[in-house]
Amino acid sequence: MQSNEYLKHIAYDSVVFGFSGEKLKILIIRYHNTGLFALPGGFVRMNENLNDAVRRGLKERTGLDNIYLEQFYTFGDVARYKPEVMDTIMKANGHTIDEYPWFLDRFISVAYYALINYEEVVPTPDALSDSCDWYDIDKLPNLMLDHAEIVAKALQTLRENLEKKLVGMNLLPQLFTMKELQKVYEVILGEKLHRGTFQRKILNLGILQRHEKQYSGAAHKAPFLYSFGV
């Protein structure tokens, strides 16, 4: 990681949402031997588009291409500049800071949220971290720097986009039940929804395709499966 390989002062952080079927979760990494928890993030190469850098990082952490990704805010306060935190991380990994003096510079961070199919992901730590795991959105560990604020703003944006852009679909497998869809809305909004009202509202949007039930011994009890698209 040479100092002239990346744009100085610019980092990105990603809030990767997944839906377990019951809970809304995000990916958190833990840095080696530091007790520091953080959002997965990284830097932008000199000849790389910002958005491509984020996709590259997400591919490394999740194994997935073609992730649903939205940039939502760039965090640029001076208060987020805490060189001692980066110093701690580098030292805990056996590096001295003269190897990476630019790590101690002030960074602004461009924040993205990603919506992925929880089932398809194998979370993978990077070279500096010893874990990359799913955490319930309401049971996060203490996050370093301003990462808790980044998560809060990601969740706020996700809620605002839920109806406007129907982003919820990106958290589900291709075929899903009405109950699963309702659950996604509930965990994002953080509230219970009335079953009949939700179903009527969603069906009225005219964006769901209902599929034939597959025949099986218990077919008469199986719920309908839906997909997005008309």
Place this chain on the structure above:
Amino acid sequence: MQSNEYLKHIAYDSVVFGFSGEKLKILIIRYHNTGLFALPGGFVRMNENLNDAVRRGLKERTGLDNIYLEQFYTFGDVARYKPEVMDTIMKANGHTIDEYPWFLDRFISVAYYALINYEEVVPTPDALSDSCDWYDIDKLPNLMLDHAEIVAKALQTLRENLEKKLVGMNLLPQLFTMKELQKVYEVILGEKLHRGTFQRKILNLGILQRHEKQYSGAAHKAPFLYSFGV
């Protein structure tokens, strides 16, 4: 402007919207002796919050404090890196590039839109430009780099926020007529609205306060004045 005074690689650009009473306009600067038109922008000081840098720049261009300001996107493509453009601007201003070698670096730009009261502004060029003027949103000159794309995304975001955040109020004086308010909506949305429908919808929001007409010789013809707030 010393090379160690600002964060390298990071710029901001601002799309400053004003409403003339008839037209939606934005502020555009023209660089000395270059024929280059651009959005007002600038750089972030080493010890300055990103948002404060933008407010500082807007204050210099408009004379206004307390501007309604929203960050909406960070532009980070490699394709926007055109050092020859910055070179042209510096040379046309009698500078040689060895005075400001960091100007030729690649920049990402954090973009903001501002909504201001058109009447209160005295547009003021910066040291490198010979004009800073209002242009109709549908009659912009050719803008340098990706600034046309930045304007398009600003307008798209403004439209999305018009209902959600009622941002339109920031383009009006404190007291306004229903007709003026409708005109703001029309110029932002780029379409005519039905007078009765608009009025009913806006009044139903319960956010407008109606004021007593001032007595005057023609008072019986004067329209009601409104302000936001209940």
